[in-house]
Amino acid sequence: MPLLLALLLLLVPGAAAASACCLSTSAFGTGRLAVWEDLAVGFSSSLGDAAGDWSERGTWRAYGDYLDREWRLSAWGIYRLAEHLEISGRVPWVITERAAGSIDDSGNGLGDLSLGARWDLLPLGSIEGIPGVALTFGATLPTGRTADESETILGADATGRGAWALTAGVSLEKTWDPFFVRLDAAGTYWLPSAGQRFGPGLDLLLGGGMELVPGLVASAGPRLSLEGARHDAGREVVGSAARELGLGANLAWSIGDHLTLQGGVETAPPVDGLGQNRAQRTTATLGLRWAHFR
């Protein structure tokens, strides 16, 4: 139902507004460039604790005597390559703390790098009544340390999945000053690595927000990530599909002409069936964004 509502909202005519075009630029993740920007760089710090996990059958189970805490520091950048084309990159550093019983373990290292590109097929607001449409492309590079390469007892120094991934998607966005709604959908294909291949992925983000006061944008929405079954030596590993649902809320505050402070929280209700083969993590993020104007 929420997906249908979002699609309907995207079709409702809206008045064009200069500020409305760029409400969501820093609302979700790395985001995108505003029309007056040709470069944005940023830094973010995310801290998340796992309170439990979902089994392969989707049964939720709370952790007892187990700690799994991840601190992720990321540096990112977006550059305008052409009028409607921008490229981006993100470099994460992962710090993990785990504990079980009398065992304490920690580790850190470079995570998997990600590269991206966004092509505004139909720029937001260019045709009244029609949502903006952008095509997105991405790649994940296996620059992190895999769990099999870990040198600690609880694998706390593992920072990546160990495989290349290619992503393609579409982003739809509509604004009615001061409100906006956005729908992102992206498919991921994992390349084979070490005799195995992760299943294809599908990521959906439905977000909406508004400018509370000039320069302060609040946004929220659900995120759904699905991953197909893994294949090992050409055979499907039964029960290895994954599912993850997150509910997020974010604030983006322009603290200067070029600077934006970003903050957000994401979690998932610990309910049977909402996840599968994934840990349930609550993550808080704080970041800073600096932009150069054209």
Place this chain on the structure above:
Amino acid sequence: MKLLAAALFSLALLCSCGTGDAAENDPTEGPFTFHTSLEPGTIGENTLSIHLHGPDGASLDGATLHVEATMPAHGHGSGTSPTVEALGDGEYRAFPVTFTMPGKWEVKIHATSGDLEGGTVLTFDVEG
């Protein structure tokens, strides 16, 4: 009836069991029989005791065993490979069998003795 119950009970005793969380035996492949016990069966380092029987049912010494622990849903194991020590009289000990996180783990045992080879897979649901 009593004889049937006794026979069923004896068969149950022959099943591999892990201490801590119960292990389920996937079908064994090959001519060997594996009796196993995992201590303590929790996150971290564990000791897997294996009693190996040959095709004739007798305890089998001198076999080469390889043990590997993986998480089938996640596609990874742990960073450590267990060392298998032969204790004699068909007894072997693998350490450390490391479970790095909660979830379903598979412990694969592969044995070779002369021209014979076989294996089995144990499944553990490790709690966090």
